[in-house]
Amino acid sequence: MHEKDDFDLQEFLPYLLNQAAEESSLAFQQIYKHRYGMLRTEWRVLFHLGIYGELTAGEIAARARIHKTKVSRAVARLESRRFLTRSRDAADRRREALRLTPKGESAYRDLREVARDYDAMLVEGFSEHEAELLRQMLRRLARPAADRGAA
Amino acid sequence: MHEKDDFDLQEFLPYLLNQAAEESSLAFQQIYKHRYGMLRTEWRVLFHLGIYGELTAGEIAARARIHKTKVSRAVARLESRRFLTRSRDAADRRREALRLTPKGESAYRDLREVARDYDAMLVEGFSEHEAELLRQMLRRLARPAADRGAA
DNA sequence: CCTTGTTAGTTACAAAATCAACTGTTAACA
DNA sequence: TGTTAACAGTTGATTTTGTAACTAACAAGG
Structure with missing residues (x-):
């Protein structure tokens, strides 16, 4: 199959980022899926609560930039499987604080260790400096376009 | 909200890659969606055909690592909207060559230009060398785990 | 030729994501 | 207060995806 055109899809950042994201999530996904029956949004919620201790659904949605209906459904599933509990805020009864059981x-602790090892494996082929540069560039690309140039 | 734990989700590569991929696809997505009513798999199929000229659904699926059912549906949609045509291979009547109308x-040509500009915008904050290094690292991360270390 | 296996592609059904509309609660202010 | 707006979170309808099973065509060995 000869090339007819000089555009290189493999160089197009959104495409390349997506391929890298998908490939690099695969093995980790197998683990949280098979070990705990979780979906992507669910491990993310779990990690947010594991790291920050207590958050509302809205706070998680804002931090992780996940739509609130997705968070709402993930929380419902995690609650029904006894991974977390909710408690209504007495002062503002709209808010519901979430906390891991x-x-x-x-x-969380189990998956955190898996994540640490897995991350280390992913950067195995890179130097310390390259890996740090990569993360720095990714953080910049992950920043909402609105913030470009801003703090 | 104080930190309770030292794991940093923002540094975890699969998470970070995903955030970067999603954020960096957003504006481009708006364009192919609103300008041509396409979904993600559809613009990818369109680009593959635009670049390589003539391919079968299976070849596209293999190159882009998209599941064949997804490609099948994208092709059906693109055909119904007259973006491509199919032609049955006379020698092997299972195969169906796809070609853009x-x-x-x-x-394709329109979106290719959008993609070029958009890509340039994304790397605006990086030096030439950084951008090249980034793509190189992403290509490595995008490689199937089975190939690790291999050619 | 005729089984058996493989390949290309589609379809059916279940799972999940999306988007809009909804409930219940608090805030703002005339 | 009473009315309107804003916010937290959920639910329902629709779309899209994922998994598996399917049809149709070829290939290889007996």
């Missing part, structure tokens, strides 16, 4: 904590 | 070619 011991079962949730334990799943 | 003039309408498809024109959409």
